[in-house]
Amino acid sequence: MPVLPGAEPYRHAGGEVGVLLCHGFTGSPQSLRPWAEYLAERGLTVSLPLLPGHGTRWEDLRLTGWQDWYAEVDRELRNLRDRCARVFVAGLSMGGALALRLAAKHGEGVAGVMVVNPANKVHGRYARTLPVSRHLVRTVKGITGDIAKGGVEVGYDRVPLHAAHSLRNFFRLVDGELPQVTQPLLVLRSAQDHTVPAADSARILSRVSSTDVTQIVLEQSRHVATLDHDADRIFEESLGFIGRLAPSVGKEGTTARG
Known part of the structure; x- marks a missing residue:
């Protein structure tokens, strides 16, 4: 099945x-592409994979589950660790949950975590009834495109409930693993998010064991903040976070490999 224009994965071979970067549920790498390119232009090695079942058609997502999505980012992380001295993980929405689980499972193999509007729970009308409703209703209205400045997020206009049920199970799993997250953590949360409430970020912050924690509220953006008014701030804050923990970033000759 052809990949939707703009939804292609992105990789850049940079420095040490x-x-x-992990995209969200029913979304695609397009939502994080500007962030990935910003970091790549500053000499970092970047991986932004396309999660299984995403970026094509919603019928493909219906055939996948959280194990498939997590296996993809786990594989990408291992690849990065093979060629980089230090590796950071980041994500938007469900991608934030994927990043947090990578941190919980890989320990010192992850130097720091950066999440934008991280999701911790499935919300909405069908959330509580998913174990049953997924057998009765195939799809519900999509959740992509919550951007204050307008513009388009490449993703699905329908959410297959079988995949949503798997996502619900994944969030419960990750919630139980959050105390294993000890790495420095940067949380960027939109003041007005119509997809993931502020309670999800609060829950994550209350559960992790990280002591180096920074939370920033994005006043001008909605859920897909990486494509919104505060995108530049996200990019700059993330680079500063990485630079503080990996001081070689930005110094000539240390990250670029020619």
Whole structure:
């Protein structure tokens, strides 16, 4: 099945510091592409994979589950660790949950975590009834495109409930693993998010064991903040976060490999 225009994965071979970016549920790499390119232009090695079942048609997502999505980012992280001295993980929405689980499972193999509007729970009308409703209703209205400045997010206009049920199970799993997250953590949360409420970020912050924690509220953006008014701030804050923990970033000759 052809990949939707703009939804292609992105990779850049840079220096000794790597960053893995994880996109959200029913979305695609397009939502994080400007962030990935910003980091790549500053000499970092960057990986932004396309999650299984995403970026094609919603019928393909219906055939996948959280194990498939997590296996993809886990594989990308291992690849980055093979070629980089330090690796950071980042994500938007469900991608934030994927990044947090990578941190919980890989320990010192992850130098830091950066999440934008991270999701911790499935919300909405069908959330509580998913174990049953997924057998009765194939899809519900899509959740992509919550951007204050307008513009388009490449993703699905329908959410297959079988995949949503798997996502619900994944969030419960990750919630139980959050105390294993000890790495420095940067949380960027939109003041007005119509997809993931502020309670999800609060829950994550209350559960992790990280002591180096920074939370920033994005006043001008909605859920897909990486494509919104505060995108530049996200990019700059993330680079500053990485640079503080990996001081070689930005110094000539240390991250670029010619």
